[in-house]
Amino acid sequence: MNWKILFRTVSVVMILFFNVSQGQNYKVFYDMVYKTDSSDSETQKKAMVLLIKDNQSKFFSQEQLINDSVIIEKQKTNGKALKKYDYNFMTIKDNQEKKLHKFNAILRDLYKITESMPVFNWIITGETKTINTFTCQKATLNYANRSWEAWFTTDIALHEGPYVFNGLPGLIISLKDSKNNYEFSFSGLKKNEVLNVDYLSTKPFEVTAKQFNKALLDHYNDPYREMKAGNIKVRWQDEDGKEFKPDYKELTKTEQKNIKKHNNPIELTEAIHYPTK
Template sequence: MKKNILTFLFILSCLTAFQGQTYRIYYQMTYKIDSTKNESANKKMLLDVKDEISKFYSYDLYHIDSLAIHNLDVRTKAADFDFMITKNKKENKIEKYYIIGLDRYSLKEDWPKLDWKIIEETKNIDNINCQKATLHYKGRDWIAWFAKEIPFQEGPYVFNSLPGLIIDIRDSGNNYIFTMTELKKDNGEVNMETDFIPVTQKQLNKLYEDYYNDPYKELKAGKAVMKVVDESGRVVTPNFKQLTEFKQKQLKNNNNPIELSEAIKYP
């Protein structure tokens, strides 16, 4: 991050002269999928901001979108929509995105009411002066460090509405950590997703439950193809009972969602 400080400071000095421009903020995300294990996963995330609209999504998805400019078939193969959020302050709405089986779904919600507690404590993070704030959100206690000198009331995932950009935010157990690494001015727009099926929270929960009960429904119905080979390399008929038991165990082990209070309670 330090090598980007000079670029960052230049952008900061020009922000007021570039209202209406798109800015791209890079975050390093570290998170635990299984709360019973110490292993963490890492993901590079992007936050695109333009006026009252923002989009938080993975770098891998951005890379796929870039390739899709030259190959339209590539975009259909992208599946990294985990943690993606779009925020529209003008409409007072946010939208979350999910892939369940072969289908893509979106859940639109009212703008979250985040009851931030701003604390006088400050610290310097890579030459950026930051102030502390705390928040309880959907089952987790969060600690954020935001920079007043960066005039974006924005941050990763749903987090926003502090008087400055969130530079670092993590829950009290360090299950989820977001750290800003870079800020750039971008010439593009904030692209909004359209090819998703809108659902309610109740419908989404039912979709997850149905998927748990029969995760290979589409395969068994011939809507998709799975090639299974044995140790000798011969193609064999999938053992769906065994595959289902393995997938159900995997789903149960992925017991540490970022919105802890919304975790699906599998049987």
């Protein structure tokens, strides 16, 4: 057997398969289970989707994807649709420019932070198991003060994963941190979808991480500022439907307590140091 010819043939097939995969559009669906309060056993569940098109990918909620699709269709006929603001955990990875765009919302304001794409120092082990009919291999990672366990499959030739994570030789099927605060589980995949990775239903404020942290602290210090100023209209009603004027001082104390309690981001290095009093 001519091993040189065989090696070249295999190499060409692998390259062609990779190029075909890269040339297709994908929707990868994940179930996300997480704790907003690390000291509480209560978890929340969110249906997420990863859009992959050429050298870009976008990770965000399925609810926001559906809402964006409705808005896009309405705009074709000059119609209007109710906007949702389910932007937390949303990221856009630009693998060509090596840029990572993170999005977060405070009330109805969307903030965009652009960073260099992180380099993940994955440790790939020899451990394997089957998940959702896929043969998967285990990898571990220490990133942003969390220890992660990932299971990826080379059955799907996409070097992608949920949130900011990528860089393994296959699609990440399962990902969780060692303290069970965050877990992502693959739930489905669709090929050749018509995708618009760049679409945002509202224009974001482009800020640095430092500026966004200040915005979070400003919101903490006066969480009802926009309502008190009349920029956000709210009708306060009691159980009988009678309108009343709220005690913003007491509401602020309650909301500040709630903000402090739910300060458990995926990247622990991004946790905000709120005032102790």
